[in-house]
Amino acid sequence: MQGFEATWAEACKVESSTMLIPADYVFLVGPIVFSGLYCKPKIIFQVEGTIIAPTNANVWGKGLLQWLDFIKLVGFTIQGNGIIDGRGSVWWQDTQYNDPLDDEEKLLVPFNNTLESPPMQIESSMGGKMPGIKPTAIRFYGSINPTVTGITIQNSPQCHLKFDNCNGVLVHDVTVSSPGDSPNTDGIHLQNSRDVLIYKSNLACGDDCISIQTGCSNVYVHNVDCGPGHGISIGGLGKDNTRACVSNITIRDVNMHNTMNGVRIKTWQGGSGSVQGVLFSNIQVSEVQFPIIIDQFYCDKRNCQNQTAAVALTGINYESIKGTYTVKPVHFACSDSLPCVDVSLTSVELQPVQDKYHLYDPFCWETYGELKTTTVPPIDCLQIGKPPNNRIQTAHDLC
Ligand SMILES: *[C@@H]1O[C@H](CO)[C@@H](O)[C@H](O)[C@H]1NC(C)=O
Numbered sequence: 001m002q003g004f005e006a007t008w009a010e011a012c013k014v015e016s017s018t019m020l021i022p023a024d025y026v027f028l029v030g031p032i033v034f035s036g037l038y039c040k041p042k043i044i045f046q047v048e049g050t051i052i053a054p055t056n057a058n059v060w061g062k063g064l065l066q067w068l069d070f071i072k073l074v075g076f077t078i079q080g081n082g083i084i085d086g087r088g089s090v091w092w093q094d095t096q097y098n099d100p101l102d103d104e105e106k107l108l109v110p111f112n113n114t115l116e117s118p119p120m121q122i123e124s125s126m127g128g129k130m131p132g133i134k135p136t137a138i139r140f141y142g143s144i145n146p147t148v149t150g151i152t153i154q155n156s157p158q159c160h161l162k163f164d165n166c167n168g169v170l171v172h173d174v175t176v177s178s179p180g181d182s183p184n185t186d187g188i189h190l191q192n193s194r195d196v197l198i199y200k201s202n203l204a205c206g207d208d209c210i211s212i213q214t215g216c217s218n219v220y221v222h223n224v225d226c227g228p229g230h231g232i233s234i235g236g237l238g239k240d241n242t243r244a245c246v247s248n249i250t251i252r253d254v255n256m257h258n259t260m261n262g263v264r265i266k267t268w269q270g271g272s273g274s275v276q277g278v279l280f281s282n283i284q285v286s287e288v289q290f291p292i293i294i295d296q297f298y299c300d301k302r303n304c305q306n307q308t309a310a311v312a313l314t315g316i317n318y319e320s321i322k323g324t325y326t327v328k329p330v331h332f333a334c335s336d337s338l339p340c341v342d343v344s345l346t347s348v349e350l351q352p353v354q355d356k357y358h359l360y361d362p363f364c365w366e367t368y369g370e371l372k373t374t375t376v377p378p379i380d381c382l383q384i385g386k387p388p389n390n391r392i393q394t395a396h397d398l399c
């Protein structure tokens with residue numbers, strides 16, 4: 001093999017061709033773009049060996065948002081029993097907080113990838129300090145029917161697997177593995193993507209196991225194991241007064257253990273748009289700090305200015321959320337000007353575990369809906385029915 005670039009160029013010319021990363025080999029691959037712009041459809045990227053990222057700072061220049069970047073592909077599949085290892089530990093030590101999720105600009109820099117015989121150990125031949133911008137390990141952009149299955153993605157410097165502007169995403173039997181204390185290492189991140197199916201996957205990381213951002217609809221997640229990590233999140237939405245639209249999201253049959261949150265929706269004050277039609281069903285939590293959260297006052301600093309505009313939340317359903325918590329079972333903090341509407345709770349049974357934290361009762365603010373069964377503990381703070389001035393939808397929250 002001449003290198004990934006050359007092999008890709010060949011594979012690209014033939015419909016349904018396979019690019020094989022053979023077993024028992026370790027390939028050191030620098031940041032690379034697999035562009036499908038002039039490619040035939042249905043190419044298979046068969047990963048049986050291991051692909052590792054460079055830990056030499058020089059390779060990353062001023063910082064890149066992606067390591068393995070798959071763009072404009074049609075019917076493309078990554079499959080196999082191999083490992084994709086971002087060797088992120090060299091990036092994590094830098095505690096400087098940076099969240100590149102919102103400055104999603106495309107940085108297509110010239111790349112140079114090398115194939116080498118196995119360097120069996122993580123060398124610490126760092127050519128200096130790692131840049132502040134940390135790459136996502138695998139990113140799909142602007143692709144139709146991308147599939148990722150079988151592989152293990154581990155120790156990403158930042159997010160492990162991201163889909164942006166994709167339709168018909170399929171992820172199953174995938175393992176994500178990085179330490180619980182690795183910063184900003186989301187498992188799977190979705191944005192501006194529709195018709196997404198994720199199942200039978202094992203996600204252990206230092207941030208959200210699955211993060212669903214603006215522009216996502218028809219997302220179905222089931223039979224996922226999450227932990228360590230921060231749980232499964234919709235948002236943060238509406239940052240910097242932006243419009244966010246998320247609809248028809250189902251998350252079911254999920255096992256969460258030692259996560260910070262369980263199922264969470266978070267929005268910034270001042271946003272617009274809506275989150276509509278969410279079902280969290282059969283979520284088993286074990287020693288989770290906050291199993292159920294809606295936070296319409298999300299703020300990543302000490303104080304954020306109060307604003308009346310908000311991303312509207314309607315039709316948020318929780319059924320069979322069971323297990324143990326260590327801080328607060330339910331926290332619903334909705335906007336004063338735009339209360340949460342049609343929030344329903346069915347068979348919620350959450351038992352406290354005295355851990356190292358103080359235990360709190362359920363909290364609700366401006367949250368309206370229905371208790372379809374009794375809950376443990378009782379969630380008396382939910383306001384039954386509709387808000388008094390039954391708000392009419394305005395252009396503000398149309399999507
Ligand atoms: C890639 O690196 C090799 C070896 O360092 C060098 O010879 C080659 O010119 C580089 N290619 C590009 C496109 O920079």
Ligand SMILES: *[C@@H]1O[C@H](CO)[C@@H](O)[C@H](O)[C@H]1NC(C)=O
Nearest residue numbers: 195217218219220248249250
């Ligand atoms: C909602 O999403 C599911 C996939 O999760 C899809 O089957 C269904 O048709 C969607 N419903 C609507 C109304 O689009």
Ligand SMILES: *[C@@H]1O[C@H](CO)[C@@H](O)[C@H](O)[C@H]1NC(C)=O
Nearest residue numbers: 297302303304305306307336
């Ligand atoms: C925002 O509103 C909350 C609740 O009404 C209040 O406690 C808080 O002090 C306000 N913050 C600012 C910065 O005005």
